[in-house]
Amino acid sequence: MSENPSNPEFTYNEQLKDKILQLKKLRNAVIIAHNYQRDEVQELADITGDSLALSQAAVRTDAKVIVFCGVTFMAETAAILNPDKTVLLPVIEAGCPMADMITAEKVRALKAQYPDAAVVCYVNSSARVKAESDICCTSSNAMEIVKSLKDYKRVIFIPDRNLGQYVQSQVPDKEIILWKGFCPTHIRVQEEDILEVRKSCPDAEFIAHPECEPDVLALADHICSTGGMFKYIKGSRSKRFIIGTESGMLYRLKKENPGKEFFLATSHLICPSMKLTTLGWLAHSLENMVYKVEVPEDVKTKAKQSLDRMLEVSGEKPLSAAAGY
Ligand code: 13P
Ligand code: SF4
Numbered sequence: 001m002s003e004n005p006s007n008p009e010f011t012y013n014e015q016l017k018d019k020i021l022q023l024k025k026l027r028n029a030v031i032i033a034h035n036y037q038r039d040e041v042q043e044l045a046d047i048t049g050d051s052l053a054l055s056q057a058a059v060r061t062d063a064k065v066i067v068f069c070g071v072t073f074m075a076e077t078a079a080i081l082n083p084d085k086t087v088l089l090p091v092i093e094a095g096c097p098m099a100d101m102i103t104a105e106k107v108r109a110l111k112a113q114y115p116d117a118a119v120v121c122y123v124n125s126s127a128r129v130k131a132e133s134d135i136c137c138t139s140s141n142a143m144e145i146v147k148s149l150k151d152y153k154r155v156i157f158i159p160d161r162n163l164g165q166y167v168q169s170q171v172p173d174k175e176i177i178l179w180k181g182f183c184p185t186h187i188r189v190q191e192e193d194i195l196e197v198r199k200s201c202p203d204a205e206f207i208a209h210p211e212c213e214p215d216v217l218a219l220a221d222h223i224c225s226t227g228g229m230f231k232y233i234k235g236s237r238s239k240r241f242i243i244g245t246e247s248g249m250l251y252r253l254k255k256e257n258p259g260k261e262f263f264l265a266t267s268h269l270i271c272p273s274m275k276l277t278t279l280g281w282l283a284h285s286l287e288n289m290v291y292k293v294e295v296p297e298d299v300k301t302k303a304k305q306s307l308d309r310m311l312e313v314s315g316e317k318p319l320s321a322a323a324g325y
Helices: 008-027 039-044 051-060 072-081 104-113 127-132 142-148 161-170 191-200 226-235 249-256 279-288 297-313
Strands: 029-034 047-049 065-069 086-088 118-122 135-137 154-158 175-178 205-208 240-244 261-264
Touching: 008 029, 008 039, 008 279, 029 039, 029 051, 039 249, 039 279, 047 051, 051 065, 051 072, 065 072, 065 279, 072 086, 072 127, 072 297, 104 118, 104 127, 104 154, 118 127, 118 142, 127 297, 135 142, 135 297, 142 161, 142 297, 154 161, 161 175, 191 240, 205 226, 226 249, 240 249, 249 261
Parallel strands: 029 047, 029 065, 065 086, 118 135, 118 154, 154 175, 205 240, 240 261
Antiparallel strands: none
């Protein structure tokens, strides 16, 4: 879009931004946005990051209202960790299809089938699924979490089969029982896409998210979470990178690494749920205080235990608003 003030679209967006900033002050709110959000939403956000970092940041804020620009499981995690704050998800339909691929009932059935196994659940899951699990993990600490389960030889890993399979390849002494979940966005990357981009830039490093398929991960120079990608790229001497995760990552990668070039592994790397949040919906959310994310008390208590166990293992204090972060 042209930044010419006489362009009506420009004027509309600027007015929306002003409105959002005024409402944010009025509501004593903080806007947090996942790395996959639209550029203009990330630009306006107070904090951007990966799903876990955002929930941790939410706990540390003094704001009374958290507007979570992301998908349902992320806003739910923020609500579990921030019982005294109001958590808003601007678009009610912004769910994660992978998180919806398993239910609490299915976890109970798996536990009955493998009673000697521990249940590790990726944060990309509902609060009810977290509540049925022994411990949570993220894409950055999954290996560490599985290794920490010293008393268990078998681990049920839910819901992402690709992250689970990657963990299995790195932790061969455990038997990982996989679930059949997957990310419809990350599985769009094909082996041929990487080979094609590499033809025009053979010196580029390929950085992949572990939600990609195993044949794609086999081609990666580095495999990590979205938060890990920022750190890795900043420290790398390479000048060109093929990015194997959602397109929203390019906004900050380009901004924070002006001398480096980025190529999306495929133009299909767009998560439709993440792109639902627009400036218009953000303004609507703050104006009408919608959509409040509430987790039933019994589910909240158990899900928080799974999240706190993960934080203990990864060397961070259990999160709670009362802890004074
Ligand atoms: P991160 O936790 O690495 O940001 O990933 C979230 C996600 O939804 C990946 O598809
Ligand atoms: Fe869910 Fe995949 Fe979108 Fe992440 S990118 S929110 S896992 S659908």
